Each structure stands twice: as C-alpha cells, then as structure tokens.
Amino acid sequence: MRVALICETFLPDVNGVTTTLCRLLEYLQSNGHQALLFAPQGAPDSYAGAEIVPLSGMPLPLYPEVKLTPPQFGITAHLRRFKPDLLHLAGPAVMGSVVPTVSRNLHLPLISSYHTDFGAYSHHYGFGFLQDVVNSYLRWIHNRSLITLCPSTATICALRSYGFRRLRLWGRGVDVDRFHPRNRSDEWRASVGAKPGETILLYVGRIAAEKRIGLLPEAIQGLDNVHLVFVGDGPARPELEQRCSGLPVHFTGYLKGQRLATAYASADIFVFPSDTDTFGQVIQEAMASGLPVVGARSGGTLDLVREGITGRLFEPGVASDLRSQLRHLLNNPEMRLAMGYAGRSDAEKRSWPSVMSELMGYYEKVLRHTPRRQFVHRAA
Numbered sequence: 001m002r003v004a005l006i007c008e009t010f011l012p013d014v015n016g017v018t019t020t021l022c023r024l025l026e027y028l029q030s031n032g033h034q035a036l037l038f039a040p041q042g043a044p045d046s047y048a049g050a051e052i053v054p055l056s057g058m059p060l061p062l063y064p065e066v067k068l069t070p071p072q073f074g075i076t077a078h079l080r081r082f083k084p085d086l087l088h089l090a091g092p093a094v095m096g097s098v099v100p101t102v103s104r105n106l107h108l109p110l111i112s113s114y115h116t117d118f119g120a121y122s123h124h125y126g127f128g129f130l131q132d133v134v135n136s137y138l139r140w141i142h143n144r145s146l147i148t149l150c151p152s153t154a155t156i157c158a159l160r161s162y163g164f165r166r167l168r169l170w171g172r173g174v175d176v177d178r179f180h181p182r183n184r185s186d187e188w189r190a191s192v193g194a195k196p197g198e199t200i201l202l203y204v205g206r207i208a209a210e211k212r213i214g215l216l217p218e219a220i221q222g223l224d225n226v227h228l229v230f231v232g233d234g235p236a237r238p239e240l241e242q243r244c245s246g247l248p249v250h251f252t253g254y255l256k257g258q259r260l261a262t263a264y265a266s267a268d269i270f271v272f273p274s275d276t277d278t279f280g281q282v283i284q285e286a287m288a289s290g291l292p293v294v295g296a297r298s299g300g301t302l303d304l305v306r307e308g309i310t311g312r313l314f315e316p317g318v319a320s321d322l323r324s325q326l327r328h329l330l331n332n333p334e335m336r337l338a339m340g341y342a343g344r345s346d347a348e349k350r351s352w353p354s355v356m357s358e359l360m361g362y363y364e365k366v367l368r369h370t371p372r373r374q375f376v377h378r379a380a
Contacts, residue, residue, distance in 0.1 A: 001028075001033045001034070001085050001086075001360075001363065001367075002033070002034045002035075002036075002082065002083060002084045002085050003028060003033060003034070003035050003036075003084055003085065003086060003088060003363070004035070004036045004037075004038070004079055004082060004084035004086070004087050004088070004108075005021065005024070005035065005036070005037045005038065005087075005088045005089075005090055006037075006038040006075075006087070006088070006089050006090065006095060006096075006099055007021055007037070007038070007039055007089075007090040007091055008039075008040060008055075008057075008067050008068075008069050008091060008092070008093045008094070008095055008096075009039075009040065009067065009091065010037070010039035010040060010043045010052070011039075011043050011044060011047070012042065012043075014254055014256065015206070016115065016172070016279060016280075016281040016282075017090065017091050017115045017116070019172075019281060020090075020115075020172055020281075021037070021090060022047065022048070023173065023352045023355075023356065024356060024359070025037065025047050025048040025049075025050045026048045027352070027353065027356035028048070028050070029048040029049040029050070031360075034050075034082075035048075035049070035050035036050060036051055036053065036078065036079075036082045036084065037050050037051070037052045037053070038052075038053045038055055038075060038078070038095075039052050039053070039054065039055060040054070040055050040057055040067035040069055041054040041055065041056055041057070041067075042054075053074070053075075053078050055067070055069040055072065055095065056069065056072060057069035057070065057094075060093065067093075068093070068094050069093075069094055069095040070094055070095070071094075071095065071097070071098040075102060076102055076105070076106065079102070079106055079108070080106070084108060085109075085367060086108060086109045086110070086111060086363060086366060086367060087099065087102075087103045087108045087109070087110050087111070088110075088111045088112070088113070089110060089111070089112040089113070089141075089145065090112075090113050090115065091113065091114070091115035091116055092112060092138070092141045092142070093118070096112075096138075096141045097137075097141060099141075100141065100144035100145065109146055109366050109367065109370040110144070110145045110146060111145055111146060111147055111148075111149065111362065111363070111366060112141070112142050112145040112147075112148045112149070113148065113149040113150075113151075113170065114138075114142065114148055114149065114150050114151070114155060114159065114164075114278065115151065115278060115279075116278065117155075117158075117276050117277075117278055117299075118134050118138065135162045138164075139159075139162055139163050139164050142159075142164055143163075143164060143165050143166075145166070146166065146366050146370070147166045147167070147168050147362060147366065148164060148165075148166060148167050148168070149168055149169075149170035149359070149362065150167050150168065150169055150170065150278070151169075151170065151171055151172060151278050151279035151300055152169075152171070152278055152279055152299065152300035152302070152303045153169060153302070153303055154278075154298070154299050154300060154302050154303065155278045155279075155299070155300065156169060168362060170355075170358060170359060170362065171279070171303070171350065171355060171358075172279055172281055172284065172350070172355060173284075173350050173351055173352030173353070173354065173355035173356070174281070174284035174285055174287075174288050174347050174350055174351070174352070175285075175288070175352065176288045176344075176347055176348050176351065178257075178258075178261050179261050179264055179265075179285045179286075179288035179289045179347075180261070180265065180288065180289065180290075181265050181289055181290035181340070181344065182265070183258070183261045183262045183264070183265035183266070183289065184262075184265040184266050185262050185265070185266045186266075188262050188263065188266040189266050192227070192229050192250040192252065193227065193248070193250050194227040194229075194250075195227070197225060198225045198226060198227045198248070199225060199226050199227070199268045199269065199330055200226075200227050200228075200229055200266065200267040200268050200269075201216075201220065201226055201227070201228045201229070201267070201268070201269050201270075201271050201326065202228075202229050202231065202263065202264065202267035202268075202269070202270050202271065202286070202291070203216060203228070203229070203230050203231065203232070203270075203271050203272070203273075204231040204232055204260070204263070204264070204270075204282045204285070204286070205231075205232045205272075205274070205282050206232055206233070206234040207230060207232050207233055207234035207235070207236050207237040207240060208234040208235055208236050209235075209236055210274070210276045211234075211236075211273065211274045211276075211277075212273040212274050212275060212276075212296065212316075212317065213230070213236060213240060213273060214236070214240065214243070215273045215317070215319045215322055216228060216230075216271060216273060216322075217240070217243045217244045217247055217249065218319040218323075219271075219273075219319045219320075219322040219323040219326060220247065220248075220249075220323070220326070221247070221323075222323065223323065223326060223327060223330060224330075225330075226248060226326075226330065227248045227249075227250065228244075228247070228248065228249045228250070228271075229249075229250045229251075229252065229263070229267065230249070230250070230251045230252065231252050231253075231254070231255050231260065231263050232253070232254055233253050233254050237251065260285075261289070264285055264286055264288075264289035264291065265289045265290065265291075267286075267289075267291060268291070268336065269291060269292055269293075269294060269326065269329055269330075269336065270282075270283070270286035270287075270291040270292070270293045270294070270311075271293075271294050271295075271322075271326070272286075272293060272294070272295035272296065272301060273295075273296055273322065274295075274296060274298075274299070274301075275296040275298035275299060275316035275317065276298075276299065277299050277300050277301070278299060278300050279299075279300035279303075279304075280295070280299070280300040280301050280304055283295060283300075283301060283304045283305065284304060284347055284350060286343070287304070287310060287343030287344060287346060287347045288343075288344060288347035288348075289344075290340040290341070290343065290344050291340055291343065292310065292311045292312070292329060292335075292336050292339035292340050292343065293305050293310060293311030293312075293339075293343065294311055294312050294313075294314065294322065294325045294326055294329065295311060295313060295314075296313070296314060296315075296316040296317075297313040297314065297315060297316060298316045301313070304346075306342070306346070309339065309342050310339050310342045310343040310346055311339055311343070312325040312328060312329060313325070
C-alpha cells in the first residue's frame with residue numbers, strides 16, 4: 001500500500017500528533033508499505049524511510065506546535081509522482097481546507113483524523129465567541145472525508161453533536177518497553193528536589209492555559225509531604241512559576257526518550273488536569289510506567305482511567321475536588337500501588353502494533369468500498 005499523509009505538526013515538535021505519526025511511519029515501513037509525508041518546514045528530510053516534503057508556514061500564535069501552512073504549490077505534483085492509494089489528513093488546520101479538493105481531483109480516497117479540539121481551546125485564550133465558527137470550519141473539512149478517525153468516545157459524541165459525520169474510533173498505542181516501572185531512579189527523585197519520604201506528583205505536557213495547569217498549585221496547598229514536578233514547557237510557564245513560588249514545585253522543561261521514561265517511573269502519582277484533550281497520550285505513558293492517575297472527568301481521560309481501579313477522577317476545573325482525590329491516594333499507599341499495577345496491565349493491551357493494525361483495517365475498508373479510478377497524471 002502507498003499512503004500519503006499531510007499534517008501541520010511534526011518533529012522536532014513534541015506532542016501526541018507527532019508521536020502517532022512517527023509510530024505510523026515506522027509501522028508502514030516495517031510492514032512493507034510506502035509512505036510520503038507533507039510536514040511543516042524544520043522537520044527532517046525523511047523518517048522511517050518516508051520522504052518528508054516541507055510545507056512553508058508560521059506557528060499558530062496560540063498553539064505554536066501547529067503551523068499555519070496556507071495552500072501552496074507543489075503538493076499535487078508530489079502526489080502525482082508518488083501515486084498513493086489513499087490520502088490521510090492528520091489534524092487539519094489551514095492546509096486542510098484544500099486537501100479534500102486535491103484528493104477529489106486526483107481520485108484519491110481521503111481519510112482524516114481528529115486530534116486537537118481547537119474549538120474548546122479558543123475559550124482558554126479569550127476567543128470563546130469563535131468556538132462555533134471554528135467547529136463549523138473543521139466540520140466542513142472533515143465531512144468531505146470518507147471517514148474521520150477519533151481518538152476517544154467522548155470526542156465522537158462531541159463531534160456528532162456539532163454535525164460531524166462518518167466518525168470512527170481509533171485510539172492510540174503506548175511503548176510499554178520504553179515506559180516501564182523498572183526505570184525508577186532515586187537519583188532522579190533527588191535531582192528534582194524531592195526529600196526522602198515525599199510523594200512526587202507528576203505533570204507531563206504543554207504548559208499552557210488549555211491544559212488547566214493553573215489548578216495544580218492551588219490543589220497541592222494543604223497537602224503534606226508532596227513534591228510537584230512539571231515536565232514540559234509552554235507559554236504559561238513564566239506565570240505558573242510565579243504562582244508556584246514558595247511551593248514544593250520543580251520545572252524540568254521538555255524531556256525525551258530515556259530521560260522522560262525515568263521521570264514517569266520515578267514519580268508516585270500522575271496528575272492530568274486538562275479537560276480539552278481528545279485523548280491524553282501522557283496518561284497511557286504514565287500508566288505503562290506504573291503510576292496511578294488523577295485526571296479530569298472529561299474527554300479522552302474517560303476512555304483511559306478506570307475510576308477506583310487505575311486512578312481517580314475529579315470534577316473538571318475544580319481545584320478542591322482535585323485536592324480531595326490527591327489526598328485520598330496520599331493516605332492510601334497500598335491503593336496507589338494496586339492502581340499502578342492495574343494501569344500497567346491496561347497499557348500492555350494497547351501496543352502500537354495493535355493500534356496500527358486497526359488503522360490498516362480502516363485503510364483497507366476504504367479502499368474496498370472506493371471505486372477504482374485511474375490516477376490523474378496530468379502535468380503539475
């Protein structure tokens with residue numbers, strides 16, 4: 001199979017979309033398929049055997065991991081040379097407005113995947129009045145796809161209420177070999193300032209308003225023997241550091257690879273306050289590392305955290321409830337341990353190969369039900 005993918009975020013950016021795309025390209029290569037990726041400038045020239053075609057653009061002001069990549073020359077010519085069997089639009093933003101037309105002109109079946117809830121994000125940056133406009137724009141793009149793949153059941157329900165059609169569930173995998181409890185390190189715990197006997201609460205992700213990270217400094221006040229560690233960076237970090245002044249808090253910046261795996265395994269409880277994430281890849285990584293999760297009762301978290309078994313859920317946006325759930329786990333170390341074991345067991349069932357095999361099933365289904373038409377080879 002020959003698969004062309006178009007995205008507006010990729011390496012060197014660190015986010016869930018990039019992780020998924022990397023795993024997909026690796027899977028395609030290892031299973032004898034060919035891939036072509038269109039990605040923003042700054043990405044490597046190739047990845048896992050796939051050529052990467054750079055797209056010019058600039059960072060989205062409120063979300064720099066996504067690039068504003070306006071319609072530009074060359075995409076159609078590259079597709080004609082590559083001759084893909086289908087086109088996959090991953091997380092459409094500006095470029096997504098023209099891709100359905102390109103696919104139709106070239107007789108290419110189009111699949112899209114929904115990754116980021118830009119409509120909900122608008123509320124956290126003072127543009128809530130634009131939510132309906134944003135959702136209408138994204139609906140216009142996705143409804144021209146044969147199917148739209150969604151990462152969680154909560155996302156499917158929300159999109160259906162906005163009029164999105166032909167939605168299918170496609171979750172995400174986790175590397176259970178990299179993220180493993182064996183990576184626990186007392187040296188790492190000391191390096192972030194945790195004292196012997198303290199419980200480390202860990203947050204991993206973008207430090208930005210839409211992630212609700214502002215709840216955390218309020219939630220830990222009044223909790224004894226805790227140390228909060230933020231792994232990540234983002235536009236809200238300077239303000240958050242000020243709010244955390246005098247509290248037992250440490251900022252590491254972004255971590256990758258083994259350093260990230262060590263951070264997960266060396267903590268005691270994973271905290272995920274976001275109520276806008278469509279999935280929550282970091283939750284899976286924490287569970288694979290043996291951590292119980294305290295997350296907002298919203299979005300992708302509902303598909304991942306089994307209340308009372310792998311973690312605890314709190315009312316979105318309510319710091320006092322978050323504090324209450326944290327205190328419950330702090331007072332029950334045996335429960336934390338049992339939840340960590342259960343989370344690890346759940347993560348082991350969500351390997352990347354199984355998730356990618358599910359995606360290939362969607363690809364094959366679309367190809368089986370799409371009339372075979374001659375690929376258009378006119379000069380660009």
